[in-house]
Amino acid sequence: IIAAMNDLAALQKENERLRAQLAAEKESTQRALNAEQEKIKIAQEKVEERDQQISILKEQIQTLLKKRFDSSSEKSAPDQLGLFNEAESIQKDEDVTADEDNAAVSRPDRQKPTKPRISIADHHPREEIEYDLPEEQKHCPHDGASLKLI
16 A cells, blocks of 8 residues: 555656646747747738838829829819719710711811912012032932933
């Protein structure tokens, strides 16, 4: 019985030692887990900060592109053009159907009248100047044909 009691006491000591070891292991694992969670939290904050910076930069790019490539005159935005035009849009729809009915009628093309060429007045003196080439330059350099006076 004494041997059984010694075994029982030894088993209890072993059990307590194992429990203490398990508690220490659990505590170190919890510390490691907390450290990793802190690293993840910091990384997520950096990602959120970069996402915000990316969205700000995208907005700046859009603004600069709009400023650079949009029309420079003061025109209203296309999405605001039809805010209060319900009656006009109904009238336009009716006009479009009427125009489609009248589409067979065509108008003759109009030509823009041209202005007559203004000549130099007769009282201004006129002088004709002839430029003559030397004989060796009176032949075409490409095909050798003789050039004529214009």
